[in-house]
Amino acid sequence: MDVDALLDRIGAKPPAAPTGATLSELHRAFALTMPSEDYDIHLGVPISLHLDDIADKMIRRRRGGYCYELNGLFAGFLRELGFDVTLFSAFTIGEDGTHGPDFDHLRLLVDTFDGLFLADCGNGGSWIDPVPLRTGVHGHVRLQRDGDLWWTSERRHDGRWEPGWAWYPRARELPEFGERSRYHEHDPHSYFVARRFAVLPTPDGRISLLNGVFSEIDHDVRIDRRVDADEERSLLAERFEIVIDRPWRPLAVEKSSTAS
Template sequence: MDVAAYLARIGAPRPAAPTSASLAALQRAHVQSVPFEDYDIHTGVTISLEPDVLERKIVQRHRGGYCYELNGLFGALLRELGFAVTLVAAFSLDDNGTRGPDVDHLRLLVDAVDGNWVVDVGNGARWPQPVPRRPGVHGRVQVYRDGDVWWTTERRGDGSWERGWAWTPQPRQLADFAERNRYQQYDPSSDFVGRRVAALATPTGRISLVNGVFAELANGVRTEREVSAAEEWALLADRFGIVLDRPWAERVPVLTSC
């Protein structure tokens, strides 16, 4: 990995040591520079989880990606910088204990020299900083644990708490997510197949584009508006740094062997 190029991509200096403060600075820089987005799915480009392909896409071509891509590559960067990183498979978990697919999301457990954290730069630009890896309320995120199962809830704008992803600490490899990555791209029941999305954190909140609706959250105030296809294309470049070389399709071809 070209660490210097990756750090330049997110506008962050190389940390002197793998501390909690440097981890927070890296995550904040990442979510404000690298968008969460799925436009490859809608332009017919296969999403690969090979590390060299991810580096070319995110670092060299200045694109974003979704959880497997963003957390997968960011985890590799953190290892290069001296952090201990464990990839974990995350899943939905409802109030009745019903679990979704085990590898529906990828999160990172990161150990700094002075703390243990949950890191997620692939969560729709909703986590601007690491979350302490211990049960309790940590700002807008609450962490729970029941034996080996951990999960989070996130505070909404109206003050209520929304259930987030759950996980177990079993270490995973990026290749473990390959089959689910294929599902996310091609299966008609995948949320990503039916939804063009881009999201990026900002110093005062978050911007997003979802199926032609541009929304901005700034200092707690949310605005949104529908945009034309031409304006969506322009916004992708101007606000998210996503420059596409082909138009998106209204429908994505479905492979029969998903």
């Protein structure tokens, strides 16, 4: 991996030591630069979980990705910089207590000179900063555990806590996420197959494109507007630095709308 090129892309300096403070700086720089996006799925471009391929896509071609790509690259990047990083398989927990599929999300545990932190640059742009591995409330994230089971919740603007991801502290490797990634890439029931999106947090909110709707949140003020394909492509280039030079496949809802 070309660490210098990635540092240059996110506008960060190489850390002097793997501390909690430098992890926070790198996490924030990465999260504010690398968009969560799934346009390759809708372009028919295969998604690879080989680290060299992810680095080529996100550094050289200046694209974003989804959780396996974003957190996979961030893990490799941190390791190159001297951090000890563990990959966890995260899943959902339903209201009845049932567990969702393993490997549904990739979350990172980072060991620093100042203790253990959770890192997640691939959670739809909702985490800008890492979270200490310590139960309790950390900003808008609440961390809880029951024995070996850990889980997070996130506080929304209306004050309610929304369930997040859960995991067991078992170390995984990136190729183990491949089967679930292929499901998300191809299955008609996949969240990603049904949604064409790009999300990028900003210091005061976030911007997003979702199925042809552009949204901008700035200091809790939200504006939404529908855009056509040409404006969507322009917004991708101007606001997300994502250049798409060919048509994407229409979603089922767009096909239905066109037919009617």
